[in-house]
Amino acid sequence: MSGRPILLQILLRQRQWHRYGLFRAAYDDAARRVDRDLVGTAPSRAQLHRWTSGELKRLPYTDHCRVLEHMFPGWTADQLFGPCPDDVLTPPAPGDARRPDGPMADVVAVFPTRADFTGAVPPYDLFDTAADIRAVGLSLNLICQQYPDQRLHGLIEKGTTLRCLFLDPDGEAIRAREREEGYTDHHLIMLTRLNIEVLSRLRARLPDTARDRLSIAVYDETVRFGIVLVDDTTCVVQPYLPQARGVDSPTLLLRRSAERPGLYNTFARIYTELWERSRPV
Known part of the structure; x- marks a missing residue:
């Protein structure tokens, strides 16, 4: 050839x-x-x-x-x-209808479950070089349970900004979600409290100059999506399905397009609106 x-x-x-x-x-x-x-x-x-x-x-x-x-x-x-x-x-030129990924509206991969996603895209690949991470969902296990504390501490100390928005463990929305998933032992409430505590302790260990780069907040509204935004270019989205655990729900990987509006902007707006209505921790 x-x-x-x-x-x-x-x-x-x-x-x-x-x-x-x-x-x-x-x-x-x-x-x-x-x-x-x-x-x-x-x-x-x-x-x-x-x-x-x-x-x-x-x-x-x-x-x-x-x-x-x-x-x-x-x-x-x-x-x-x-x-x-x-x-x-x-x-092709911007806006050209022949653009191969035009109909995909920023979607570059779809995974049947969160486990399939993390097997293909480990948290290290998402976060290790990130300068800005924003997340909203229920317990945010991708950050709090699947990415090592010390690694996260190092990122923030070196300049990464992290903003995490949890479903309020003292609110009504998380109790409604527990009923929907069939939990009777307050599993989601305890897990969310644990993850908030993990980040709170991590923030306390940060130098004074870095502490403001880690923000934690809660909201008490029906949980619809888990959203992780990385560096204004990558978005991981997971819908919360009726009577299904979050880990069993499909996961979308989005890459923001510089040429046209797409789903990235939609989910970034959802995150921003929820953050504006949230309560800091």
């Missing part, structure tokens, strides 16, 4: 699936629609590199090709592993 990249490599980058975890999640999502027995058969990281580097001398196995063609409707396997056409290689 010439120096021109293959089509698959470009399409993966356009959809922001070039990171292996995101590719694997998108692959499994397509596999479920093709044949559920193909879920979990994604190529290894090394195989994916060979696929996208143009090193293959023949097409992958037929099942791989079937899934890829489902991931990229309108393209055949032969085209996906061939040179990228000029009209795909050249970025």
Whole structure:
């Protein structure tokens, strides 16, 4: 082949699936629609590199090709592993209707559950280089339980701003959510209190010059979404479904588009409005 990249490599980058975890999640999502027995058969990281580097001398196995063609409707396997056409290689003008990710409205990945999301996108990947983190939800376990305290302390000490908005453990909304999820032992109330205490202790250990960079607040309204905003570019969204635990709910990963309005702005506005009505802790 010439120096021109293959089509698959470009399409993966356009959809922001070039990171292996995101590719694997998108692959499994397509596999479920093709044949559920193909879920979990994604190529290894090394195989994916060979696929996208143009090193293959023949097409992958037929099942791989079937899934890829489902991931990229309108393209055949032969085209996906061939040179990228000029009209795909050249970025479209802003607002161009041919933009491949136009209909996706900032959505770059969808995961069936929160566990699937954290398996593909570990909290380290989200937070380690973040300068600004804003979060609203119920107990905010992604930050308080799945990201080490010392690591979070180091981020804030070095300049990261963290604002966390919890469902009020003393309010009525969290009791309504417990009834909806079937808890009779105040599990959500105790977990939320614990997580607020975790961040409160962390804030107390920060130097005076860094303490104001960690803000904690509570709100007492029907919980609809868990929202994490990172650096005004990335958003993780999880709806709270009726009679389903948060960990079992689908999770969306959004990347803000500089060219047009999308879902990122919608969820950023929800966060801002809730923060403005919140009570500091």
